[in-house]
Amino acid sequence: MAFPVEEIPDDANLFNRIHRNHFPGGKVSSVAFDQERLSVNWEKYRSAEDTADTNSAAVVALAAGECRKLEQTVEHAPIEPEEPSGPNQAHSEICGNKSKSIRRKLRDSAKLVWQK
Amino acid sequence: MPHQQKSAYEGGRRLAVPFVQASNVQSKWLEEITAIQDLPPEWVYPYDDPIFATAWTKGIGLTVTPLGFADTAKYIVADKAVGLSADSRQSLKELSELSVGWDGGRAKPIKMDVLGDVVRLLRWLHQQPLYIDPFIVPTFDGRVQMEWHDEKRSLEIEAVEGGWAVGGTLTLSDRQRVYFDADCERRDFERLKNFYDWFAGRELIWPSP
Numbered sequence: 001m002a003f004p005v006e007e008i009p010d011d012a013n014l015f016n017r018i019h020r021n022h023f024p025g026g027k028v029s030s031v032a033f034d035q036e037r038l039s040v041n042w043e044k045y046r047s048a049e050d051t052a053d054t055n056s057a058a059v060v061a062l063a064a065g066e067c068r069k070l071e072q073t074v075e076h077a078p079i080e081p082e083e084p085s086g087p088n089q090a091h092s093e094i095c096g097n098k099s100k101s102i103r104r105k106l107r108d109s110a111k112l113v114w115q116k
Numbered sequence: 117m118p119h120q121q122k123s124a125y126e127g128g129r130r131l132a133v134p135f136v137q138a139s140n141v142q143s144k145w146l147e148e149i150t151a152i153q154d155l156p157p158e159w160v161y162p163y164d165d166p167i168f169a170t171a172w173t174k175g176i177g178l179t180v181t182p183l184g185f186a187d188t189a190k191y192i193v194a195d196k197a198v199g200l201s202a203d204s205r206q207s208l209k210e211l212s213e214l215s216v217g218w219d220g221g222r223a224k225p226i227k228m229d230v231l232g233d234v235v236r237l238l239r240w241l242h243q244q245p246l247y248i249d250p251f252i253v254p255t256f257d258g259r260v261q262m263e264w265h266d267e268k269r270s271l272e273i274e275a276v277e278g279g280w281a282v283g284g285t286l287t288l289s290d291r292q293r294v295y296f297d298a299d300c301e302r303r304d305f306e307r308l309k310n311f312y313d314w315f316a317g318r319e320l321i322w323p324s325p
Contacts, residue, residue, distance in 0.1 A: 019220075021219075024252075024263070025251055027251070027263075029253045029261065030272060030283075031261050034255060034256060100272070101283065104285055108293060
């Protein structure tokens with residue numbers, strides 16, 4: 001049975017893993033948010049620790065409501081067991097054009113919640 | 117280990133490159149290096165300005181042999197980087213070695229012409245008073261972003277198609293942030309210096325066009 005697609009509330013935390021190349025000197029680079037469809041994990045189904053992978057230096061939390069204020073849409077996009085990288089019921093995407101200033105605003109609104 | 121050098125001549129200019137194994141030599145190799153690698157003319161050294169690729173091994177530590185064309189471009193960029201700090205050279209070395217999918221996804225390797233322009237800019241900024249090294253991070257599309265951060269200000273200079281995208285962030289005393297943006301042509305170092313001066317506090321107002 002497929003995972004249900006749910007509405008993500010504004011106060012939900014979305015975990016974004018930060019690649020070690022984008023964490024120079026212990027600071028998150030705005031480059032980490034430069035994806036038209038930025039993959040994140042909804043905290044309802046996956047923890048910050050479990051969001052990290054072997055290349056991660058850190059995990060940050062973005063509030064869904066803050067992303068929406070920055071002209072982004074937040075979509076729950078669970079990955080089914082038979083799909084690559086599946087299953088992941090937490091998988092979600094922050095969608096929209098991310099100009100340089102929007103990337104920096106995302107960076108500045110992000111909270112560091114896990115660090116290697 | 118003694119290092120050998122091979123030179124090529126074209127139109128009164130000499131391109132000095134490390135020794136190239138016979139098996140790696142292809143027809144029109146000079147054209148491939150300068151055209152396909154998209155090297156700017158400044159990288160092709162004038163006849164009376166020889167370079168010695170041994171600087172790579174001393175200053176950077178890249179693998180010496182065998183050399184393909186991409187490796188040759190790395191050597192040329194690294195030779196230019198010799199005047200930079202050890203930290204910057206190490207960053208450039210690591211960036212030059214990123215391969216396709218370095219992020220675990222679809223990220224591209226870093227373009228050598230972009231690294232060459234970064235080196236040129238940093239060498240220029242390095243001459244400024246109170247210069248500090250930036251963090252240099254790779255972008256997903258095969259370019260890089262330089263970043264400087266302090267308590268009140270941060271500056272990002274990102275290589276983009278045809279130039280630089282510059283972003284400044286000013287943190288006010290009430291922790292509110294003000295964001296500035298600008299675009300700059302690739303070789304407009306004078307203007308880029310103005311942005312750096314803003315970050316360093318020598319310019320109080322964000323340089324606008």
